[in-house]
Amino acid sequence: MTAFIKDTLIGFWSLLAGLGVTIRYFVKPIVTVQYPREKLTMSPRYRGHTEFIIDPETGSHLCNACENCARTCPSNVISVTGVKVAGTKKKRAVTYVLDYSLCSLCGLCVEVCPTKALKFSDEYRLAGFSRQDMIIDVIARLQAQQRALGLPEEVPPVPEAEEAKTEETKGGEGES
Amino acid sequence: MQFLLAEGARIGISLIGVIGLVSINALFLIWMERKVSAHIQLRPGPMEVGFHGALQTIADALKLIGKELITPEDADKLIYLLAPIVMFLPVLVSFIVIPFSPTLLIRDLNVGILLIFAFSTMAVLAILMAGWSSNNKYSLLGAIRSVAQTIAYEIPLLITAMSVIIMVGSLKLTDIVAYQATVWNVLFQPLAFILFIICGTAETNRAPFDIPEAESELVAGFHTEYSGMRFAIFFLAEYTNMFIVSAVATVLFLGGWRGPILPPLVWFLLKVYAIIFLMMWFRWTFPRLRFDQLITLGWKILIPLSLANLILTALAIKIF
Amino acid sequence: MMLEKGIEEKTFYLNLGPQHPATHGVLRVVLEMDGEFIANSEPIIGYGHRAHEKMAELRTYQQYLPNMGRVDYLHALAYNQCYCMAVEKLTGIQVPERAEFIRVITSELNRISSHLLWFGAYLLDLGAFTPFLYCFDDREHILDLLDRITGSRLTYCFYRFGGVPVDVDEEFIAGTRAFISRLRSRWNDYDTLVTKNVIFINRTRDVGIMTPEQALKYGVTGPNLRGSGIPYDIRKSEPFSVYPLFDFEIPLGERGDVLDRYVVRLQEMEQSLRIIEQALDKLPEGPIMAEKVPKRLKPPEGEVYTAVETARGEFGIYLVSKGDVKPYRLKLRVPCFSNLSVMPELFQDVMVADAVAILGSLDLVIPDIDR
Numbered sequence: 001m002t003a004f005i006k007d008t009l010i011g012f013w014s015l016l017a018g019l020g021v022t023i024r025y026f027v028k029p030i031v032t033v034q035y036p037r038e039k040l041t042m043s044p045r046y047r048g049h050t051e052f053i054i055d056p057e058t059g060s061h062l063c064n065a066c067e068n069c070a071r072t073c074p075s076n077v078i079s080v081t082g083v084k085v086a087g088t089k090k091k092r093a094v095t096y097v098l099d100y101s102l103c104s105l106c107g108l109c110v111e112v113c114p115t116k117a118l119k120f121s122d123e124y125r126l127a128g129f130s131r132q133d134m135i136i137d138v139i140a141r142l143q144a145q146q147r148a149l150g151l152p153e154e155v156p157p158v159p160e161a162e163e164a165k166t167e168e169t170k171g172g173e174g175e176s
Numbered sequence: 177m178q179f180l181l182a183e184g185a186r187i188g189i190s191l192i193g194v195i196g197l198v199s200i201n202a203l204f205l206i207w208m209e210r211k212v213s214a215h216i217q218l219r220p221g222p223m224e225v226g227f228h229g230a231l232q233t234i235a236d237a238l239k240l241i242g243k244e245l246i247t248p249e250d251a252d253k254l255i256y257l258l259a260p261i262v263m264f265l266p267v268l269v270s271f272i273v274i275p276f277s278p279t280l281l282i283r284d285l286n287v288g289i290l291l292i293f294a295f296s297t298m299a300v301l302a303i304l305m306a307g308w309s310s311n312n313k314y315s316l317l318g319a320i321r322s323v324a325q326t327i328a329y330e331i332p333l334l335i336t337a338m339s340v341i342i343m344v345g346s347l348k349l350t351d352i353v354a355y356q357a358t359v360w361n362v363l364f365q366p367l368a369f370i371l372f373i374i375c376g377t378a379e380t381n382r383a384p385f386d387i388p389e390a391e392s393e394l395v396a397g398f399h400t401e402y403s404g405m406r407f408a409i410f411f412l413a414e415y416t417n418m419f420i421v422s423a424v425a426t427v428l429f430l431g432g433w434r435g436p437i438l439p440p441l442v443w444f445l446l447k448v449y450a451i452i453f454l455m456m457w458f459r460w461t462f463p464r465l466r467f468d469q470l471i472t473l474g475w476k477i478l479i480p481l482s483l484a485n486l487i488l489t490a491l492a493i494k495i496f
Numbered sequence: 497m498m499l500e501k502g503i504e505e506k507t508f509y510l511n512l513g514p515q516h517p518a519t520h521g522v523l524r525v526v527l528e529m530d531g532e533f534i535a536n537s538e539p540i541i542g543y544g545h546r547a548h549e550k551m552a553e554l555r556t557y558q559q560y561l562p563n564m565g566r567v568d569y570l571h572a573l574a575y576n577q578c579y580c581m582a583v584e585k586l587t588g589i590q591v592p593e594r595a596e597f598i599r600v601i602t603s604e605l606n607r608i609s610s611h612l613l614w615f616g617a618y619l620l621d622l623g624a625f626t627p628f629l630y631c632f633d634d635r636e637h638i639l640d641l642l643d644r645i646t647g648s649r650l651t652y653c654f655y656r657f658g659g660v661p662v663d664v665d666e667e668f669i670a671g672t673r674a675f676i677s678r679l680r681s682r683w684n685d686y687d688t689l690v691t692k693n694v695i696f697i698n699r700t701r702d703v704g705i706m707t708p709e710q711a712l713k714y715g716v717t718g719p720n721l722r723g724s725g726i727p728y729d730i731r732k733s734e735p736f737s738v739y740p741l742f743d744f745e746i747p748l749g750e751r752g753d754v755l756d757r758y759v760v761r762l763q764e765m766e767q768s769l770r771i772i773e774q775a776l777d778k779l780p781e782g783p784i785m786a787e788k789v790p791k792r793l794k795p796p797e798g799e800v801y802t803a804v805e806t807a808r809g810e811f812g813i814y815l816v817s818k819g820d821v822k823p824y825r826l827k828l829r830v831p832c833f834s835n836l837s838v839m840p841e842l843f844q845d846v847m848v849a850d851a852v853a854i855l856g857s858l859d860l861v862i863p864d865i866d867r
Contacts, residue, residue, distance in 0.1 A: 392623060
């Protein structure tokens with residue numbers, strides 16, 4: 001009987017103590033961020049979609065359309081085409097398109113890039129109204145950034161009509 | 177003829193007043209619940225519609241009105257339709273006797289408190305009707321739980337109210353308020369007050385006693401199948417019930433409308449909303465009891481304590 | 497305190513799930529009910545099957561990396577680590593010590609975030625809403641820290657064969673230390689609000705008792721097993737990575753009930769904090785990536801099994817290579833599958849309310865079961 005009364009009293013006290021905790025938090029300032037009104041800056045390693053790094057020397061991208069990224073990608077996100085630039089032996093990207101709706105944000109494309117041409121953007125407002133909104137033209141994005149910086153815009157090399165060797169490789173086969 | 181007209185006008189005005197109060201009260205309480213829970217949980221709650229989200233509930237109510245009223249195919253249709261009404265009408269009736277201020281009350285019945293308790297028990301009937309007629313096992317389980325636990329909290333609720341009533345010697349709510357002209361009853365009856373609040377929380381089916389609804393167990397309990405305005409009426413009834421239980425507690429223990437400086441109505445509402453805040457505070461602090469634990473709590477702790485309190489009160493009255 | 501079972505002979509069936517607030521995913525449990533009591537129960541799984549094992553056979557070793565973050569999304573880094581360990585063992589890559597330390601720190605942080613989420617969601621099952629948001633407040637700090645170095649907040653894909661791609665910086669170390677002291681200061685509030693709460697104790701004590709025999713019979717691992725009093729933790733019994741360098745304890749339960757499993761998890765968070773603290777103190781200098789990891793990984797023929805201790809128990813990978821760029825076969829031994837299989841025994845003759853409490857206490861991640 002005494003044990004029962006003791007238990008009841010201890011139980012009652014524990015409830016009061018719990019109420020004490022919540023009322024303490026009740027008067028504390030809120031910790032949430034009111035998203036559309038306030039915005040957080042993304043962390044330096046935030047993985048948005050990929051974009052080209054603007055090389056300070058050339059003022060443009062470094063992609064030589066080797067398609068390593070497209071091959072490494074587990075989800076076939078990337079399609080790259082490139083042509084040989086006249087006069088040099090190097091290839092250069094003509095189109096670089098991401099289907100971001102397939103991306104699993106692993107970051108393997110950035111790591112595998114031999115010329116270190118890619119980086120993650122800090123774009124996080126990626127919602128769209130259709131699947132088409134998820135398809136990101138990286139070169140167009142680069143041109144927009146160059147305009148904003150006052151740099152000359154990237155002009156993708158035009159494949160010569162007769163010997164246009166545009167080959168499009170969808171990544172993901174692993175073997176090639 | 178004159179009398180009939182006057183009476184008719186009186187009933188009409190009262191009805192409009194009560195329905196207006198019920199709606200505004202529910203709108204306010206839902207907003208308050210959101211704000212209280214939000215600030216306890218370190219977030220701001222609704223902020224977009226109106227000043228600090230004050231109009232959020234109106235927006236929600238409009239949404240609910242616009243929703244389809246779904247009736248499950250194999251439901252017992254008549255009972256299914258009646259359940260929200262049975263839930264809501266007794267709540268309205270209780271407003272007849274609540275004294276908001278010396279002048280603002282509809283009827284000063286001399287069995288006022290009895291009327292409130294009698295009608296509040298009907299909520300269980302409504303829950304049973306809703307749960308049974310929905311033809312849903314979760315609803316049925318919720319209804320059964322509700323019926324099973326009724327006695328566990330209704331008996332101590334009545335007995336604790338009885339302690340106050342034998343002190344005052346009247347069932348009339350205005351008499352009970354008049355009795356507390358100098359000292360509030362809560363000072364004479366602290367234990368009864370605590371018991372009344374606990375049982376009152378159970379009476380309104382609110383956490384930690386929200387066993388018939390028990391979201392994480394029974395999805396939404398007895399009102400799982402209800403949608404649109406029918407669901408809204410259950411919701412409205414819950415919040416109005418809270419108001420009534422708090423109003424009764426105010427009248428019985430906190431001196432009703434009495435208080436210095438401010439007008440009586442303001443004092444009354446202040447006390448009522450303070451008790452409602454307490455109940456919200458409970459909800460956002462405690463986990464839910466299992467329903468046999470509520471019965472154990474009722475029979476092993478609340479009923480003996482309330483009986484002991486009643487006997488002590490009777491003895492004290494006899495001696496002094 | 498149990499009610500006597502009624503004499504009612506008819507039973508009915510109740511579908512708990514696949515869409516039910518308490519199953520935390522698409523698990524369906526068919527309950528044969530005798531009034532409020534459960535007579536029989538049967539879990540039905542597979543709603544979230546995504547063929548992770550088959551996917552491994554179609555992708556190169558690197559390409560399979562992001563999949564590991566999606567099997568058990570709550571403790572993704574441990575899964576990540578296990579897969580990397582398997583491939584490293586197969587190819588014989590030596591991981592530099594600093595990388596191992598970073599792996600331990602991040603994985604333990606991830607374990608705490610997983611336990612915190614469980615803690616909050618479990619209280620939600622029991623009907624208390626507020627602790628959930630307090631936990632998320634704490635968890636947010638972990639996510640910010642991990643976001644800082646791994647770049648993602650939930651489905652991490654951070655470890656690479658041979659190490660980690662990014663080194664930790666001073667800000668991360670300072671932030672982690674600040675987080676440790678912050679979380680320690682919160683234990684008191686959690687205890688007062690939940691652990692000592694009489695309603696909580698009544699809901700959990702002597703509910704869903706799992707005997708050590710039952711636990712062993714069904715291959716239960718992780719905090720569920722330790723709640724039954726068996727000291728089996730892969731970090732101690734088959735040490736991997738650099739765990740032998742740290743001093744930590746394995747919290748154990750006595751009765752094997754829901755409360756014990758709860759307490760074990762809470763204490764495990766404290767032990768994880770200790771590990772992180774020691775790892776930060778001892779963090780060696782050096783490279784974070786092994787030298788000479790081929791870009792196109794072609795492990796020699798062979799088979800390996802590696803296991804790690806995740807927040808839910810033993811996770812193992814059995815990997816068979818035929819010397820190709822893709823695995824020949826990859827088998828995932830997931831903890832939740834075994835932990836779920838003991839459930840029907842625990843559900844015997846309990847009430848629905850207790851069933852929810854037991855189901856929650858097993859800490860199931862449904863995509864992990866279905867994988």
